[in-house]
């Protein structure tokens with residue numbers, strides 16, 4: 001099956017390069033040196049313009065995108081390199097020079113975009129200037145504005161960043177499924193191998209199917225208890241999708257890089273009391289000390305429940321894959337609000 005697909009691609013490549021030669025009077029650049037893998041799989045004399053599936057190398061920034069890209073490549077061929085280690089805060093991650101160099105040699109760099117990887121802006125620009133192809137998928141999945149799901153108080157705060165879009169789109173599994181399809185289409189385009197689109201369609205179906213479990217858990221919370229207080233403005237997509245309200249955030253920003261003022265924290269304490277909030281959903285990758293201090297200030301028995309917000313969990317955690325992470329978060333939210 002894979003061999004047959006490859007022969008078709010090799011034939012298509014021959015046709016394309018033949019047309020290219022006929023159309024162009026410019027001297028052709030020397031053919032790139034084939035890797036061992038492409039020599040083994042490429043019939044003699046075929047230009048190595050399209051990488052063989054096994055040689056396709058994709059670099060993904062976040063662990064969530066890394067998992068989804070990994071599913072596509074496990075099916076269609078190739079290897080994924082995930083830039084951010086498990087447990088990393090993507091708002092606060094910067095790349096090493098080796099990682100910037102790896103962006104340039106990758107067939108594709110898959111990034112979240114929408115400002116999530118604030119520390120990688122220069123790295124993306126430098127790598128792109130050196131020929132890297134950076135594919136930011138967030139802007140293509142119909143992102144929502146910051147402050148979605150916020151109550152009246154939250155909207156006032158979000159108004160300051162009215163034209164900002166929320167980068168945390170993975171909290172809506174249907175948008176992540178769409179992201180998988182877009183990544184697959186991009187890879188199919190750049191490699192000439194339709195298997196990337198076909199495999200991405202399967203990955204998207206798996207995500208959409210698993211979404212039913214997440215919906216079931218979040219729908220099990222009575223409507224008047226669907227009140228979220230989170231560590232920063234990260235759950236807008238979840239609130240928007242499942243009918244939850246974001247009553248407040250410990251850090252009043254879409255980025256963990258911001259710091260709350262004492263006034264912000266006093267406002268949050270007042271909100272927690274007024275809404276009778278029973279749980280603050282923190283972040284396993286961040287310290288919970290601020291959330292604990294706010295909870296203590298209310299004098300109410302508020303639980304601090306860390307969610308897997310911006311990274312998968314460790315391989316032995318309940319959030320080792322993107323789908324498992326979303327189910328784990330839904331179960332933690334439902335358990336925290338109902339219990």
Ligand SMILES: [Zn+2]
Nearest residue numbers: 234254255256
């Ligand atoms: Zn965030």
